[in-house]
Amino acid sequence: MRAFKIEEVLKKRWGGLVLVVEEVKNPHNISAILRTADAAGLQHVCIIDPLGEGFHVNEAISTGAEKWLTVEKHYSAKLCFESLREKGFRIAATALEGAPTPIYQYDFTRRVAVVLGNEKRGVRKSTLEMADDRIIIPMRGMVQSLNVSVAAGIILFEAMRQRLASGLKDPLPEEEVEELLRRWK
Numbered sequence: 001m002r003a004f005k006i007e008e009v010l011k012k013r014w015g016g017l018v019l020v021v022e023e024v025k026n027p028h029n030i031s032a033i034l035r036t037a038d039a040a041g042l043q044h045v046c047i048i049d050p051l052g053e054g055f056h057v058n059e060a061i062s063t064g065a066e067k068w069l070t071v072e073k074h075y076s077a078k079l080c081f082e083s084l085r086e087k088g089f090r091i092a093a094t095a096l097e098g099a100p101t102p103i104y105q106y107d108f109t110r111r112v113a114v115v116l117g118n119e120k121r122g123v124r125k126s127t128l129e130m131a132d133d134r135i136i137i138p139m140r141g142m143v144q145s146l147n148v149s150v151a152a153g154i155i156l157f158e159a160m161r162q163r164l165a166s167g168l169k170d171p172l173p174e175e176e177v178e179e180l181l182r183r184w185k
């Protein structure tokens, strides 16, 4: 049963949708983001951690999602983006200002890495400048922004909606699936 579930999950993982998390500090937020990434069918999450602080997961919130994800740590956004660009990804950074594209008009059927920012500061200015695109979840209330883990959910599930609606087949490479199967079983 477990082996069957693992195979089914791996078949549905997206090869071309990655989440990048820049300096999100609160363990509750990181945990909820990892749980959401797994639920939306992502395999790869990159953590940008310039101070080498690591990240702390609260298992009650992540429900162990981190075990099923490939989490890569990078010391800088520059190194992270270089590695993603080598694999053909566009970089879409979340931004609240600077005429970002509403997520409902953004094309998530391409190979896209979505960048989320720090709870207080948002995505660093220098990181925004290195990104290809800027995206926003349109807001119509009094508050300026959403909690970062809520934003992760809205963006990743919009990306999944678009990908399913377009009939996109974007699996992980076969060798990676085999490697994950060996690790998970």
Ligand code: SAM
Residues within 6 Å of the ligand: 094, 095, 096, 115, 116, 117, 118, 119, 120, 121, 122, 123, 135, 136, 137, 138, 139, 144, 145, 146, 147, 148, 149, 151
């Ligand atoms: N003052 C910060 C700013 O200007 O970015 C607010 C940071 S917000 C609390 C933390 C993160 O949540 C943001 O960096 C972004 O990744 C995500 N976020 C929050 N609201 C968002 C929105 N409406 N659209 C896209 N991302 C959002």
